Amino acid sequence: MAYALGIAFAIITCGATSGGHFNPAVTICLAIWQGFPWKKVPYYIFAQIFGSFLAGLLLVGQFHPQMMALSAGFHKLGLSPNSLGGPGSILCSFPGAAQTSYGYLFFIEFFVCSFLGIVIWSVLDPANPFISPVSAPFTIGLAYAAMIWGFAFATISTNLARDLGTRIVAAIFFGGDAFNRYAPIAIFVNIPATIFATGVYELFLRDSFVSIAKGHLSHEEGEDGLVRHLTKTGTIEQGAASTLRNPNGNDYNV
Numbered sequence: 001m002a003y004a005l006g007i008a009f010a011i012i013t014c015g016a017t018s019g020g021h022f023n024p025a026v027t028i029c030l031a032i033w034q035g036f037p038w039k040k041v042p043y044y045i046f047a048q049i050f051g052s053f054l055a056g057l058l059l060v061g062q063f064h065p066q067m068m069a070l071s072a073g074f075h076k077l078g079l080s081p082n083s084l085g086g087p088g089s090i091l092c093s094f095p096g097a098a099q100t101s102y103g104y105l106f107f108i109e110f111f112v113c114s115f116l117g118i119v120i121w122s123v124l125d126p127a128n129p130f131i132s133p134v135s136a137p138f139t140i141g142l143a144y145a146a147m148i149w150g151f152a153f154a155t156i157s158t159n160l161a162r163d164l165g166t167r168i169v170a171a172i173f174f175g176g177d178a179f180n181r182y183a184p185i186a187i188f189v190n191i192p193a194t195i196f197a198t199g200v201y202e203l204f205l206r207d208s209f210v211s212i213a214k215g216h217l218s219h220e221e222g223e224d225g226l227v228r229h230l231t232k233t234g235t236i237e238q239g240a241a242s243t244l245r246n247p248n249g250n251d252y253n254v
Helices: 002-018 026-034 039-060 065-077 102-124 136-154 160-174 183-188 190-205 209-214 220-232
Strands: none
Touching: 002 136, 002 220, 026 039, 026 102, 026 160, 026 190, 039 065, 102 136, 102 183, 102 190, 136 183, 160 183, 183 190
């Protein structure tokens, strides 16, 4: 629940300034599907990774004695601090000793990130009647929490920036083996998974009426021409033109 609330509070705090996307995969998908400027994408991704790096440094600073003691204990046992249960795993994800199938880890990560991508896109869909601006941060936070409750035991990352930034911190304090064979899965799989999920939403789940109407806000023959076009294409039924207007009678409901 703390993870869910943390994400919700982050969106509430930063949403009005930056849009509240802290995941590079989401930023890339916004550029692909929603017109977010590509020239801003590198700056956003750098800020996201750097923010994760700073958070990792803060975490080590807060619990430095305890983490160093745990690291020393792992060394005495002949284990790497960058392994499940070690201080490195406080910062980023590491699979258990028995999790040797990287195909399995890839599949779990892809599924989890696809689920999150579809939920995020449904929350951002203005045609979704079940979501309000007030509920959006908590819905996204609960989606992340559900995946953590359900799949954390199987090892998941969900966010390039969150994993890479803190993994660098783990490498600085506990050794370069933080970038092990699992690291590319944790860092990169969320990007194609999120692109796939948002693509599915755009192609099959988004309200087509909204998309069509948005593309025809004006017509060379005015309102009558617009209504005639939408009626001809089957977007609206004959005689239902009044449904295109807001109660104030001068704006289209798109």
